[in-house]
Amino acid sequence: MVHTDEFKGPEADALPDTATVPAELAALYLCMAPAQLADLRKSKRPDGRAGNGASIIKPVEGGAKDPVLYQLGTLRGFAKTHTAPTAFDTALDSGLPGWVSARLPFFAEREPRIKRGRRVLIGGAWDRADPLREKRFADLAKGRIRFTSLTCAEAAASLWADVASHSALAEKGLALLRRETEAIEAALAATAQLAAASNPDAVA
Known part of the structure; x- marks a missing residue:
């Protein structure tokens, strides 16, 4: 989930572009399965092509085992360019x-x-x-x-x-x-x- 302090004032009904969400919610926002999103964020796909997924936003503090987070603005931009x-x-x-x-x-x-x-x-x-x-x-x-x-x-x-x-x-x-x-x-x-x-x- 996201931190509620980010959502106050007149824009509280919509998440700001700076908000970050976990991969499960990011996949839901993009209308795809979490496994599909995980494949898109890879730098290389199994077929050798470069990945073209939304950028990964990781916590400022933490290690490699911390959950992957996505910035909502990045997800919105990705959704606009992938309308299939x-x-x-x-x-x-x-x-x-x-x-x-x-x-x-x-x-x-x-x-x-x-x-x-x-x-x-x-x-x-x-x-x-x-x-x-x-x-x-x-x-x-x-x-x-x-x-x-x-x-x-x-x-x-x-x-x-x-x-x-x-x-x-x-x-x-x-x-x-x-x-x-x-x-x-x-x-x-x-x-x-x-x-x-x-x-x-x-x-x-």
Whole structure:
């Protein structure tokens, strides 16, 4: 997490460029897996090409075993120059298989509202177009909220902090189910037509 003294005043809803975050949060900010970020920060990749990842910011005091930290301004610059679809985007675009199997990060309230209940979801942590993403990332870095990995199917069946956000995700799943249902019904109709053409006496 980050030091809360850095975030006071009118800009408290967004982290400053000078803030540093651990690799786990840096990967989340860039919408990639921690292993992918670790590969990008290497000076040399396995194929011999130079790495082009975000610069590593290490603590002023400490040794080689201290956690790797990234400066948020560096991450923002990296994100602006790397706008290709992320692995999360690919999972969302893969249809029903991705909906039920790909695990994506979601922002969630820190504690369940109901005793022994599930945490309440707030939004998709991978959605770079979300106007509230910077604020939510700041809340995450300050420990006010958390993130959890779920499939979209699991998230759609979870509790959410607001109806609009829940509905936006749920509608994507319902649309996928409608398309799958239509495809199955069309296949059944085609099978019936094939059977009728192959054995017209049976239909009569």
